[in-house]
Amino acid sequence: MTWAVDLFAVLRGDAEADRAVPPTGFTARLTLFAAGAMAFLTVFALALSLATGRLADRWASELARSATLRISAPAGQVEAQVGAALKVLETTPGIAEFRLLDEAEQHALLEPWFGPDLPLDTLPIPRMIAVIEDAKGYDGEGLRLRLRAEAPGAVLDDHTRWRQPLVRAAGRLRLLGFASILLIAATMAAMITLAANAALAANAQVIRVLRLVGARDVYIARAFVRRFTVRAFIGAAAGMVVGVLAVFLLPNASTEGGFLTGLGFQGAHWLWPLCIPPLAAIVAFAATRAAALKSLKELM
Amino acid sequence: MIELRDVSYSYGGGELLSAISLTLAPGSFHFLTGPSGAGKTTLLKLCYADLRATAGKILLFDQDVRDMDRDQIARLRRRVGVVHQDCQFLDHLSVAENVALPLSVSGRDVEGHVSNLMELIGWVGMKDQMDALPPSLSGGERQRAALARAVIMDPEVIIADEPTGNVDWEMSLRLLTLLVELNRMGKTVLVATHDLNLIRAAKAQTAARVLRIRNRQIQLAGADL
Numbered sequence: 001m002t003w004a005v006d007l008f009a010v011l012r013g014d015a016e017a018d019r020a021v022p023p024t025g026f027t028a029r030l031t032l033f034a035a036g037a038m039a040f041l042t043v044f045a046l047a048l049s050l051a052t053g054r055l056a057d058r059w060a061s062e063l064a065r066s067a068t069l070r071i072s073a074p075a076g077q078v079e080a081q082v083g084a085a086l087k088v089l090e091t092t093p094g095i096a097e098f099r100l101l102d103e104a105e106q107h108a109l110l111e112p113w114f115g116p117d118l119p120l121d122t123l124p125i126p127r128m129i130a131v132i133e134d135a136k137g138y139d140g141e142g143l144r145l146r147l148r149a150e151a152p153g154a155v156l157d158d159h160t161r162w163r164q165p166l167v168r169a170a171g172r173l174r175l176l177g178f179a180s181i182l183l184i185a186a187t188m189a190a191m192i193t194l195a196a197n198a199a200l201a202a203n204a205q206v207i208r209v210l211r212l213v214g215a216r217d218v219y220i221a222r223a224f225v226r227r228f229t230v231r232a233f234i235g236a237a238a239g240m241v242v243g244v245l246a247v248f249l250l251p252n253a254s255t256e257g258g259f260l261t262g263l264g265f266q267g268a269h270w271l272w273p274l275c276i277p278p279l280a281a282i283v284a285f286a287a288t289r290a291a292a293l294k295s296l297k298e299l300m
Numbered sequence: 301m302i303e304l305r306d307v308s309y310s311y312g313g314g315e316l317l318s319a320i321s322l323t324l325a326p327g328s329f330h331f332l333t334g335p336s337g338a339g340k341t342t343l344l345k346l347c348y349a350d351l352r353a354t355a356g357k358i359l360l361f362d363q364d365v366r367d368m369d370r371d372q373i374a375r376l377r378r379r380v381g382v383v384h385q386d387c388q389f390l391d392h393l394s395v396a397e398n399v400a401l402p403l404s405v406s407g408r409d410v411e412g413h414v415s416n417l418m419e420l421i422g423w424v425g426m427k428d429q430m431d432a433l434p435p436s437l438s439g440g441e442r443q444r445a446a447l448a449r450a451v452i453m454d455p456e457v458i459i460a461d462e463p464t465g466n467v468d469w470e471m472s473l474r475l476l477t478l479l480v481e482l483n484r485m486g487k488t489v490l491v492a493t494h495d496l497n498l499i500r501a502a503k504a505q506t507a508a509r510v511l512r513i514r515n516r517q518i519q520l521a522g523a524d525l
Contacts, residue, residue, distance in 0.1 A: 020393070020405070209389070211374070212388055215406075296370075
C-alpha cells in the first residue's frame with residue numbers, strides 16, 4: 001500500500017522535498033498545457049457520450065411504446081375499414097390508448113414534405129391511427145392477423161424497422177465517446193510520463209546527491225510526483241472550465257430536433273466534468289510515480 | 301564496522317582492485333593513499349555502497365551489502381558521513397540547507413535541529429557563508445561545508461575522499477584538525493589522500509594508520525612515512 005501512503009504524502013505536500021528539486025519552468029508549462037487540452041477534449045467526449053446516451057434511451061423507451069396504424073383502401077371503403085380497425089384496437093389487450101389523426105393533423109405532418117399549397121384533400125391519403133401500448137405491451141403478430149381479417153387495408157408499423165438501427169448507432173456513439181475518454185487519459189499518461197522522464201533526466205545530478213545523503217527512492221519520487229500531480233490537476237481544472245463554458249455556450253436549437261445540437265449536459269450531468277481534474281491528477285500521479293521509481297532503480 | 305573480505309572490483313576489462321581484505325575497527329583513523337587511478341575513490345565507494353564489489357563480500361555494520369535493498373542502502377548512508385571529492389552539493393540551495401539536507405531527506409524535523417545545525421556550521425567556520433550558494437564558495441569553504449553535511453546525522457563512520465584536494469596547506473591543516481576532533485569523539489575515520497605531508501601532520505596528532513593501494517592490493521604502510 002505504499003502508493004496510498006504516497007498519495008497521502010502528495011496531498012499533504014512536503015516543502016523540503018519540493019525545495020530539493022529545482023523548479024523546471026518549461027516542462028511545468030507544457031504539462032499544464034497538455035493537461036488543460038486533454039481535459040477540454042474530455043469535456044466534449046463526455047458531453048457526446050451523455051447526449052447520445054440520452055438519445056438512445058429516449059428512442060428505445062418512447063418510440064418502443066408507440067406504433068402507427070396506416071389504412072389505405074379504395075375511396076368508398078376507407079371509413080368502414082377505419083371503423084373496423086378501431087374496433088379491433090378497442091378489443092386488443094395491451095394497448096393503452098389510440099387516436100385517429102384528423103385531417104388537420106395529417107396536413108401538418110405532410111406539409112414539410114409537400115409544401116403548404118398542395119391540395120391534399122384531392123389525393124388519396126391513407127388514414128393514420130396513433131397507438132400507444134401500455135406497460136405490458138401487445139402481441140404485434142396477433143394484432144396483424146386480426147387486422148388482416150377485419151380491415152385488410154391496415155398496416156401496423158411499430159417503428160422497429162428504423163428505430164433499432166438508430167438505437168444501435170446511438171449506443172455505438174456512446175461507446176466511442178467513452179473510448180475517447182479512455183484514449184485521452186492514456187495519452188495524458190503518456191505525455192506526463194515523457195515529461196516526467198525529461199525532468200528526471202534533467203535532474204540526474206540532484207537525484208544522485210539526494211541518494212548519496214541517504215534519501216530513499218520514495219522521497220525523491222515524491223518531489224517529482226507531487227509537482228506533476230498538482231500541475232495536471234490545475235491544468236485539467238482550467239481546461240475543464242473552458243470546455244464546460246464552450247458546451248454551455250453551444251447554440252441551443254434542440255427544439256428543431258437536431259441530434260448534434262443536443263450535445264451538452266442536462267441536470268445533474270453538469271456535475272460530471274467535476275470528476276475530470278481529480279481523475280487527471282490520479283493519472284498524473286500514477287504515471288509520474290511509475291516513471292520515477294523505474295528510473296531511480298537504474299541508479300545506484 | 302566496515303569489513304571487506306576478498307573483495308575485487310573490475311571495470312569492463314581490467315581488474316582495479318583484487319582480493320582485498322580490510323577491517324576498520326570502531327574508533328580507528330585510517331588514511332588511504334596510493335597513486336592517482338590506483339582505486340582510492342573506488343575503494344571508498346565500495347565502503348558506502350555506491351559501487352558493488354564484483355567479487356568478495358563487504359560487511360557494513362555487520363550486514364552484507366549484497367543482501368541490502370535500496371531503502372536499506374539509503375538508511376546505511378545516514379550512518380556513514382561522506383565528504384565527496386567534488387562535494388556533491390545542490391547548487392540551488394544555500395550552504396545551510398545543503399548541510400541540513402541529510403536531516404530533511406531522512407524525515408527529521410530540521411526546525412528541531414536548528415541549534416545543532418548552527419553549532420556545526422560554526423564549528424567548521426562557515427557562519428558568514430551559510431546563506432551563500434555553493435558555487436560562490438572557495439575550495440576550502442566547500443570542503444568544510446561538505447564535512448559539516450557529512451557529520452550532521454551524527455554518523456558512526458566518516459569517509460573523506462581527497463578533502464584537501466584543492467585547498468591550501470593552512471586550510472588542509474584546519475580540515476585535518478576537524479577530522480581528528482571527530483575521531484577523538486569516537487568516530488571511525490577513513491581519509492583518502494595522496495598528500496603525504498598531511499599524513500605526517502596527522503601522525504603528530506593521532507594514532508593514524510596508513511593503507512596503501514599498490515598493484516591492485518592493499519598494504520599497511522610502514523614507518524617510511
